[in-house]
Amino acid sequence: DTILARATGRIANPNAELLFQGPVLRDFGFQFLMIARSEDEGKMIRKMIRWFKEGAAPKYNDVALLGTPDIFELEYITPGNRGILNRFHDMALRTITVDYAPDGFWSAYEDSHPVACRMSLQFTELKPVYGGDRGDYAKLNDDDSVGY
Numbered sequence: 001d002t003i004l005a006r007a008t009g010r011i012a013n014p015n016a017e018l019l020f021q022g023p024v025l026r027d028f029g030f031q032f033l034m035i036a037r038s039e040d041e042g043k044m045i046r047k048m049i050r051w052f053k054e055g056a057a058p059k060y061n062d063v064a065l066l067g068t069p070d071i072f073e074l075e076y077i078t079p080g081n082r083g084i085l086n087r088f089h090d091m092a093l094r095t096i097t098v099d100y101a102p103d104g105f106w107s108a109y110e111d112s113h114p115v116a117c118r119m120s121l122q123f124t125e126l127k128p129v130y131g132g133d134r135g136d137y138a139k140l141n142d143d144d145s146v147g148y
Helices: 002-008 015-019 039-058
Strands: 027-035 089-100 116-127
Touching: 002 015, 039 089
Parallel strands: none
Antiparallel strands: 027 116, 089 116
16 A cells, blocks of 8 residues: 555555455345135145255255255246346255244134245355356346346
8 A cells, every 4th residue: 555655646445345345145035925725725835835845955865965955046937028127046045934824823724724824935046146248247138137
């Protein structure tokens, strides 16, 4: 800093270090309120919850080694599939919680399926988003989307 100040009459901005301390992995949370209107819908809801729980769990190989949980690819599906909302890199499902009494009280159908349940999913991207000429935004072909 001293050499820069004497040579050019300028000093480095110390606040720039506060603004950028390296790339970060983004977190995304999603909540789904699911209400089964039939026994078949109740079975489908249970299958979906189990699928996400299994995907978030580490894979058992043997006593000494575990495999990684599943990697999820997320995208918003819109009418016409224009893709104007967020884009995501590969994601890891960090937490899944299911509230089987989202209205504050328990009630269930005759087959024991709750009348309503709320599933909360917390994902984290596995690699950061990069800008610049060779980054992720340069690879987008759609100027109408919000990007990553």
